[in-house]
Amino acid sequence: MKELKKLWIAATCGLLLLSGCKKEQEVQVPEQEQSEKVNDTEDEIWAPEIGDMDRELTNEELREFTGWINQGSNYGNYGFLLSEYTRPEDVDLNQALYTGAGIDTTPLSPEEETAYLEITGEEEIYTDCTRMTTDEINGVLEEKLGLSLNEMTQKLTWVYLPDTDAWVWQHGDTNYINFTCVSGRQTGEYTFELSCVPGDENYMPYPSSRLTLKKHGDGYQFVSNIYTVGVEYSKDIWRIEEQSFNVDLGAPWGDVLFVSYAPDKSAYGNQDVTFSIIKPSDGVELFALPAVEEENYRRNEQFNQLLAVSFKDYNQDGALDIIIIAEYERNVYSEEEGNIHQEVRLYRSRPEKGDFILDMDRMDYLNINGLNHTIEEIMEHVSEAGSPEE
Numbered sequence: 001m002k003e004l005k006k007l008w009i010a011a012t013c014g015l016l017l018l019s020g021c022k023k024e025q026e027v028q029v030p031e032q033e034q035s036e037k038v039n040d041t042e043d044e045i046w047a048p049e050i051g052d053m054d055r056e057l058t059n060e061e062l063r064e065f066t067g068w069i070n071q072g073s074n075y076g077n078y079g080f081l082l083s084e085y086t087r088p089e090d091v092d093l094n095q096a097l098y099t100g101a102g103i104d105t106t107p108l109s110p111e112e113e114t115a116y117l118e119i120t121g122e123e124e125i126y127t128d129c130t131r132m133t134t135d136e137i138n139g140v141l142e143e144k145l146g147l148s149l150n151e152m153t154q155k156l157t158w159v160y161l162p163d164t165d166a167w168v169w170q171h172g173d174t175n176y177i178n179f180t181c182v183s184g185r186q187t188g189e190y191t192f193e194l195s196c197v198p199g200d201e202n203y204m205p206y207p208s209s210r211l212t213l214k215k216h217g218d219g220y221q222f223v224s225n226i227y228t229v230g231v232e233y234s235k236d237i238w239r240i241e242e243q244s245f246n247v248d249l250g251a252p253w254g255d256v257l258f259v260s261y262a263p264d265k266s267a268y269g270n271q272d273v274t275f276s277i278i279k280p281s282d283g284v285e286l287f288a289l290p291a292v293e294e295e296n297y298r299r300n301e302q303f304n305q306l307l308a309v310s311f312k313d314y315n316q317d318g319a320l321d322i323i324i325i326a327e328y329e330r331n332v333y334s335e336e337e338g339n340i341h342q343e344v345r346l347y348r349s350r351p352e353k354g355d356f357i358l359d360m361d362r363m364d365y366l367n368i369n370g371l372n373h374t375i376e377e378i379m380e381h382v383s384e385a386g387s388p389e390e
Contacts, residue, residue: 057184057192062237065181065194065213070266072219073143076102080144080222081179081196081211083154088145088222093137093156098175100130101140107131108168115161116168130158130169137167146221177206178266182234190215191223197233208232235274238262243306246280249320252354253277256286258311258322263296263303270298273306273326275347289322289347290358301328307342310375314382315348315359322347322356323378344372346382361385 057065069077079101083092108116108131117124132140137156138148149156158167177198184194191214198206208231213220243260257278263271274296275289293299308325315321324345344366346359365385366372 053186053188055186057181057186057194059237059239059241062181062184062194065184065192066179066237066264067266068220069181069196069211070178074102075176076100076140077144078177078179079175081198081209081225082175082177082206084209084225084227086224086226088224089147089151090153091145091222092154093149093152094154094158094169095175096144097132097137097140097156098130098169098171100132101144103132103136103140105131105136108166109164112161112164112166112168115163116159119159119161125170127170127172130171132167134165134167143216143219144222146216178264180233180237180264181211182231182237187212188214192220195228195231197231199233235261235276238264240273240306243309245309245311247311247320249277249311249349251351253286256280258309260306260309262306265302268297270302270331272296272298273303275322275324287355289356292345292358298328301330301341303327304329304340308375312375312379314346314379317349319349319351321349321359323375325372325375325378342372343367344378 069081079096079098080091082095083090085091108125108129112131113125134149141147141149141152156167156169158169160167179196179198181194181196184192187193191212194211194213195208196211197208207227208229210224210226210228210231212223212225214223238261240260240262245258246255247258248255249258257280259276259278261274261276263273265271272291272293274291276285277287277289278284279286304327306324306326308323310323311320312323313320314323324347326343326345327340328343329340344363346363346366347356348359349356362382362385366378366381369381371377371381
């Protein structure tokens, strides 16, 4: 029996090692004047908890569903949210297939172009065209709906070319709309219900909707998309938990929640990280920290990760200021050297005005001289930049 017990223990340990489990490095968050945490987590492959039914989805899962809708299948999924349907066969194919539903389509041949112009009576093709064969359409519909073209109730209004069994749609550039999954539930072993808001807080040309998906292979199939009201845009799913803190900022703020939000890059690839001061009792945003560039859009670089957030009185005026270190990746067309670089961001507190402002002069000095790697380095050299105060 002792030998069997030893063998069982050894086998169990071996399975634990093979499972890839690891103990995360513990990062201690200091007191309010030293609230700094390094983000060193690695990207992991995400999958929903199949089998854990009737539960709220986590923010991580909502982010993954948002990415799948906006960018999945080579940007082939978003179009299935641009119409309302309670059954998959009622999807508006003109919207779902507008730009090819993510497949690599081929342009019209000269013969097809001639045939298209003869059928339509037009003199020439003026705008973009999407060309899909019946087999290609059926491939998309089978993958996304579990159906074929002849089973759909909403017929294509595209021009059909019988000689090549091709469908042609002349249209504008794109119908692309990004969506944010602001909440959701797993309602069955393989089904998920998502509350989706089109665009963001500034851009909502379509109604919000209740989207139902079912797991299918490595992706999902669309079951229904029902327009609804009362679903509002929320940045909550983009919260960077390891860089968000409860902190006492002193007068006039008191105890607040400082929240860091990652950008939704499916909307704009160069969107920047954002920061808010939140009232803990009801979640009301008390103050949104100002952006570095206009409209929070980084024209020559993309946000990679947030490395540190610290609350310190760096100008020694008796009020806590905010120091942030972020990592960016320069665009390929940038003339500056070095692809990955760090940037310090300084927010100076103005208690008398109840706000924080960007301390641009000190920031520029530290960034230009490369004094932006750690909070300690910044604190050591911040006084060298002078003391411009308003």
